[in-house]
Amino acid sequence: MVDYGPMQAELRELALKKDAIIIAHNYQRPEVQDAADFVGDSLELSRMAAGTDAKIILFCGVHFMAETAHILSPDKKVLIAEIKAGCPMADMISAADVARLRDEHPGALVVAYVNTSAAVKAETDICCTSANAAKVVSKIPEDREIIFIPDRNLGLYVEKMTGRRLIMWEGYCPTHEYITAEDVLGSKKEHPAALVVGHPECLPEVQNIADAIESTSGMLRYCKASDAKEFIIATEMGLNYRLKKENPDKEFYSPTKKAICPNMKMTTLSKAIKTLREDRYEIRLPEDIRARALAAVEAMVSYI
Ligand code: 13P
Ligand code: SF4
Numbered sequence: 267m268v269d270y271g272p273m274q275a276e277l278r279e280l281a282l283k284k285d286a287i288i289i290a291h292n293y294q295r296p297e298v299q300d301a302a303d304f305v306g307d308s309l310e311l312s313r314m315a316a317g318t319d320a321k322i323i324l325f326c327g328v329h330f331m332a333e334t335a336h337i338l339s340p341d342k343k344v345l346i347a348e349i350k351a352g353c354p355m356a357d358m359i360s361a362a363d364v365a366r367l368r369d370e371h372p373g374a375l376v377v378a379y380v381n382t383s384a385a386v387k388a389e390t391d392i393c394c395t396s397a398n399a400a401k402v403v404s405k406i407p408e409d410r411e412i413i414f415i416p417d418r419n420l421g422l423y424v425e426k427m428t429g430r431r432l433i434m435w436e437g438y439c440p441t442h443e444y445i446t447a448e449d450v451l452g453s454k455k456e457h458p459a460a461l462v463v464g465h466p467e468c469l470p471e472v473q474n475i476a477d478a479i480e481s482t483s484g485m486l487r488y489c490k491a492s493d494a495k496e497f498i499i500a501t502e503m504g505l506n507y508r509l510k511k512e513n514p515d516k517e518f519y520s521p522t523k524k525a526i527c528p529n530m531k532m533t534t535l536s537k538a539i540k541t542l543r544e545d546r547y548e549i550r551l552p553e554d555i556r557a558r559a560l561a562a563v564e565a566m567v568s569y570i
Contacts, residue, residue, distance in 0.1 A: 464500035
């Protein structure tokens with residue numbers, strides 16, 4: 267087994283010397299999570315980025331997350347540990363697509379999942395994350411049409427939770443769509459006592475057989491609070507590391523080995539060290555885009 271201790275210590279020392287905070291998403295590699303100051307879901311990471319006093323934010327996650335950190339903390343230097351780590355779902359919609367949707371549905375409010383580029387956020391009215399999407403939509407006046415982008419699975423979940431009709435974009439997360447209902451039912455056959463906990467990016471047929479649908483950190487809270495001892499986790503496999511670490515007496519199963527986000531796994535300790543040492547891969551946006559994207563992110567905060 268690889269001993270990551272020396273590299274983790276090197277990264278921590280560097281962070282201390284440079285007044286940097288290391289924040290990592292729940293899907294990051296275990297050794298990266300263990301070296302971070304804070305690990306969380308998209309909403310928690312945004313809050314962390316907005317509240318930190320550190321000079322540098324070293325972001326271990328995907329591009330849109332680091333952009334959100336910059337949108338919220340423009341005076342900090344935001345570095346992304348691996349510049350090539352994008353989100354295929356975020357790439358499924360462009361700012362021009364949003365403008366076209368607006369033309370087709372004048373008067374509709376545009377709600378954007380945070381898994382979008384800053385340029386797309388700048389064209390939208392309100393952001394949401396997997397942790398608050400239903401809450402955000404439920405606060406919108408009944409007579410307003412709503413365009414929901416880009417994740418149709420999250421959109422369908424929100425429709426179910428709120429009873430609202432959404433005009434939807436056909437985006438999806440390839441990693442979550444690898445998880446099939448047959449995978450989950452097969453896993454359930456092997457572990458009949460296990461509860462099924464899924465992410466709202468899962469296909470509707472997977473959501474329908476889940477005992478709970480939560481954001482990644484919501485899944486952590488749910489499993490911790492539950493009396494059950496076994497769980498089938500329908501999301502990216504990286505979450506299982508933290509689940510097991512925080513609940514050593516419980517068992518967590520992935521319904522399929524395919525549920526891996528290659529982009530989340532691009533970040534390694536050695537890349538994070540190199541990025542911080544060289545101050546490379548800084549995320550900066552044109553100020554007009556940042557300011558307009560900020561308005562959508564702030565609208566989210568005011569809605570919940
Ligand atoms: P969470 O906000 O639930 O962590 O989800 C982010 C994500 O990209 C899921 O695929
Ligand atoms: Fe994007 Fe899916 Fe990876 Fe999340 S798991 S970052 S939605 S590709």
